[in-house]
Amino acid sequence: MYEKPLPVLDPESQPYWDALKQHRLLLKHCRACQRSHHYPRELCPHCHSDDLEWKQAAGTGRIYSYTVARRPAGPAFKADTPYVVALVELDEGARLMTNIVTADVESVRIDQRVAVQFDDVTPDVTLPKFRPV
Amino acid sequence: MKKREAVIVGIADVPLQDGKLTESLCVLQVQARAARDALRDAGLSMRDVDGLLSTGMWGVPGPGQMPTLTLAEYFGIAPRFIDSTNIGGAAFEAFVAHAATAIEAGRCEVALLTYGSTQKSEKSRNLAGRPSVLTMQYETPWGMPTPVGGYAMAAMRHMHEYGTTSTHLAEIAVATRKWAQLNPAAMMRGPLTIEDVFASPMISDPLHLLDACLVTDGGGAIVMTTAEHAKALGRAPVYVRGYGESNTHWTMAAMPDLTRLTAAEIAGREAFRMAGIGHDAIDVAQIYDSFTITVLLTLEALGFCKRGEGGAFVSSQRTAPGGVFPLNTSGGGLSCAHAGMLGIFLLIEAVRQLRGECGERQVQNARTALVHGTGGTLSSGATCILSQS
Numbered sequence: 001m002y003e004k005p006l007p008v009l010d011p012e013s014q015p016y017w018d019a020l021k022q023h024r025l026l027l028k029h030c031r032a033c034q035r036s037h038h039y040p041r042e043l044c045p046h047c048h049s050d051d052l053e054w055k056q057a058a059g060t061g062r063i064y065s066y067t068v069a070r071r072p073a074g075p076a077f078k079a080d081t082p083y084v085v086a087l088v089e090l091d092e093g094a095r096l097m098t099n100i101v102t103a104d105v106e107s108v109r110i111d112q113r114v115a116v117q118f119d120d121v122t123p124d125v126t127l128p129k130f131r132p133v
Numbered sequence: 134m135k136k137r138e139a140v141i142v143g144i145a146d147v148p149l150q151d152g153k154l155t156e157s158l159c160v161l162q163v164q165a166r167a168a169r170d171a172l173r174d175a176g177l178s179m180r181d182v183d184g185l186l187s188t189g190m191w192g193v194p195g196p197g198q199m200p201t202l203t204l205a206e207y208f209g210i211a212p213r214f215i216d217s218t219n220i221g222g223a224a225f226e227a228f229v230a231h232a233a234t235a236i237e238a239g240r241c242e243v244a245l246l247t248y249g250s251t252q253k254s255e256k257s258r259n260l261a262g263r264p265s266v267l268t269m270q271y272e273t274p275w276g277m278p279t280p281v282g283g284y285a286m287a288a289m290r291h292m293h294e295y296g297t298t299s300t301h302l303a304e305i306a307v308a309t310r311k312w313a314q315l316n317p318a319a320m321m322r323g324p325l326t327i328e329d330v331f332a333s334p335m336i337s338d339p340l341h342l343l344d345a346c347l348v349t350d351g352g353g354a355i356v357m358t359t360a361e362h363a364k365a366l367g368r369a370p371v372y373v374r375g376y377g378e379s380n381t382h383w384t385m386a387a388m389p390d391l392t393r394l395t396a397a398e399i400a401g402r403e404a405f406r407m408a409g410i411g412h413d414a415i416d417v418a419q420i421y422d423s424f425t426i427t428v429l430l431t432l433e434a435l436g437f438c439k440r441g442e443g444g445a446f447v448s449s450q451r452t453a454p455g456g457v458f459p460l461n462t463s464g465g466g467l468s469c470a471h472a473g474m475l476g477i478f479l480l481i482e483a484v485r486q487l488r489g490e491c492g493e494r495q496v497q498n499a500r501t502a503l504v505h506g507t508g509g510t511l512s513s514g515a516t517c518i519l520s521q522s
Contacts, residue, residue: 005262007270038386039271045387065293065391067285068338073276074261085277087286087386095386097272110293127274 002122003076015054016040020126023118027094029055038094059116060133061090068105084108088130101131108132139233140370141519142363143175143356144481149470152253152320152349160191161207163249163352168208171354176366177243184214184235184244184357186228190473191250204247214241220380221508222421223396225355225476226515230376232357242358249352250472258348258473272384278337281345281424283385283510285337288426290391292339294441299339301444302425303330306343306467308453309422313464315454315494320347321468344425346465351472353481371484372520374410374501377403380513388511392441396514397434397505404503404516405436412437415518416499417486418458419479421507422465431505435516459496462486476506480517487521 009017016039019026027036032049036057043050066086072078084100086108100108101117114130121127145167148155154163164187172178185208187200196203201217214235220227225246232244252258260281262273277283291297307327313319325343333342363370379399382388389395405411412435420435422428429443437458438446452460463469463482470478483502485491501520507513 004276005265005273007274008264008266009270010267013270039268039384065286065290067277067282067289067340068335069276069278069282070335070337071260071278071281073278073282074259077276080276083276085275085282085286087391097275097277097384097386099275110289121274125274129275 006122006125012040012042017125020118020128021124023126025057025059025116025128026054027057027090027092028052036092036094038096057090057092061088061114063100063108063110063112063114064089064095065110066100066108086130088114099129101129137237137239138360139236139357139373140360140363141229141355141373141484142358142366142368142370143171143177144484145170145174145354146478146481147352149318149320149350152347152470154251154254154350157254158251160189160249160251163251164204164247164354165207167249167352167354168245168247171356172245175356175358176368177356179208179210181243182210182245183212184232184241185210185212186216186232186244186246187248188217188219188224189248189250212241214244220513220515222423222474222476223378223506223508223513223515224474225480226376226504226506226517227378229355229357229373229480229517230378230515233373233376236357236359242362244357246355246477248474248477250474251350252473253348253350268384272386277385280510281337281340284424284426285340286385287391287430287511288339291426291430294392295444297429297444299331300327301447302344302429303327304447304450305422305425305428305452306330308447308450308456309461309465309467311453312462312494313468316464316469319464319469320349321464340424340426346423346467346471349470349472351470351478353477355477355480369488371487372522373517374520375404375406375408375518376516377401377407378513378515380509382512383509385510392430394430394434394507394511394514396512397431397507397516400514400516401435401505404518408518410501410518414501415503417462417483417496417502418460419462419483419502419504420460421475421479421505422461422467423471423475423507425467427507427511430511431507434514435505454494462491462494462496474508479504479506483519487519
C-alpha cells in the first residue's frame with residue numbers, strides 16, 4: 001500500500017500524468033516564444049501567449065539545487081530518510097521538483113547531470129525521478 | 134486641508150511561557166485580548182474601530198477561511214474597511230501598508246490588525262507538504278520537508294553561487310540569541326555559539342535545527358489612526374513613512390532564482406522610494422527570520438549589501454547587540470517566539486524600539502526602523518519603514 005501523497009489529477013494535468021504512465025515526460029512548449037515550461041499552464045508564463053503545445057522532454061538535465069531530507073515530510077517518508085529532494089533543470093529549460101535516486105546521498109552536487117527514471121508508485125500514478133548519469 | 138498621516142498608535146502581544154500561552158485560550162480569545170490591550174494602549178475602544186485587518190492559519194476549513202467575517206462578528210463591530218489578504222508571513226507588513234492607504238484616503242479612522250495562533254499548544258505543526266492539488270500536485274509527492282526544504286535548497290544554491298557558508302548562517306542565529314538574552318520575554322535565552330548551531334541536528338541540508346525558527350503560540354494586535362487623532366489622544370505616534378509589497382511564486386520550482394528574493398527587492402525599493410530615505414537612515418531592522426538563510430537573502434534583496442555579499446555582511450556578529458547593524462532585537466523568530474506568521478511581531482518590536490520601551494535591548498537613538506516580512510516559501514515580501522517623526 002503506497003501511503004505517500006499522490007497527485008490529485010485535474011483536467012489540465014490529466015495528459016501530463018497519462019503520459020507519465022507510458023513513461024513519457026511531457027512539457028508545455030510555447031510556439032510564440034519557443035520556451036518550455038513546467039508545470040503545464042493555459043498561458044505561457046514567459047510571454048503569456050496561449051499558443052502552446054505538449055512536447056516530450058528528452059528526460060535529461062542538471063541539478064539546479066537540492067537538499068538531503070534528514071527529517072521526513074510526514075510519517076510516510078520516514079523510512080526513506082535520508083533522501084534527496086531536488087530541483088532539476090531540464091535541458092529544455094523547465095525546472096521541476098523531484099527526487100534524486102542514489103545509494104549515496106552525500107555524493108549529490110549542484111550542476112550534476114541527471115536522467116529521468118520512471119517510478120510506477122501505483123497502477124495509476126508514475127512519478128518522474130532522476131538518477132545521476 | 135492638511136493631509137491625513139497614518140500612524141501606529143497602539144500595540145500589544147499576549148504573554149507566553151516557554152512558547153506557550155500562559156493559560157488555555159482559543160485563537161479567538163487570543164486575538165480579543167491582544168485587541169483589547171492594543172486599543173487600551175492607544176486610548177481607544179472597540180467601538181472606535183472602523184477598519185479590520187486580519188489573517189491567519191486557524192479555523193481552516195471553517196470560520197478561519199474568511200477571518201474578518203468571523204472576527205468582526207466575534208468583536209461585535211461592522212468595519213467599513215476590511216482586508217484579509219493572506220500572503221503568509223508578510224501579511225501584516227502589507228496590512229500596515231493597506232491600512233495606511235485607507236486611513237490617508239479617509240476610508241477609515243481607526244484600523245485594528247489582529248493575529249493569533251495556538252499552534253504550539255495544539256501541536257499542529259509538522260513537516261508534511263501541502264495538499265497535493267492544483268499546482269502542489271507537482272511538488273508534494275516528492276516529499277520536500279515543508280517549508281524547511283525550500284529554504285534549504287535556496288541556501289544550497291546561494292552557497293554554490295557565492296561561497297556562502299554554514300558559519301555565515303550560524304552567525305545570524307548566534308547574534309539573534311544575544312538579543313534574546315536581553316529580552317525577558319524571549320523563549321531561548323541560554324548562550325549559543327556557532328559550534329552549538331553545527332552540533333544541532335541537521336534537518337534538511339545545509340540547515341540545522343538551530344538555523345530554524347521556534348514553533349510557538351502567539352497573539353498580537355496593532356491599532357492605527359491619523360497623526361492628528363493620535364495627538365488628540367495624547368499618544369506618541371509612530372509614523373508609516375514608506376511601504377511596498379510583492380509576491381512571485383508558490384511552488385519551489387517556479388521561484389525565479391533561488392538566490393534572489395524578487396518580492397523583497399520590489400517591496401524594499403518601493404518602501405525606500407516612498408520614504409525618500411537611504412539605507413544609512415535605518416537605525417534598527419526587524420527582518421523575518423523563519424530561517425537564518427531568510428535573513429541573509431533579505432538583507433541582499435533590500436539592498437543593505439550587494440547580491441552574494443550577505444555572508445560577509447552578517448560576519449563578526451555585526452548584527453548582534455553592540456554591532457553596527459542592530460537586527461531582530463527581540464530575539465526574533467529564531468530565539469524569541471515564532472507563532473506561524475511572524476509579521477505582526479516584527480512590527481510590534483519596531484514600534485517598541487521607536488518608542489524607547491525596550492529596556493536592556495533598547496537601541497540608542499532609534500528613530501527610523503525597517504520591518505520586512507516574508508511569506509510562503511520565500512514567496513511574498515512586504516516592507517514598512519517606520520519613524521518617530
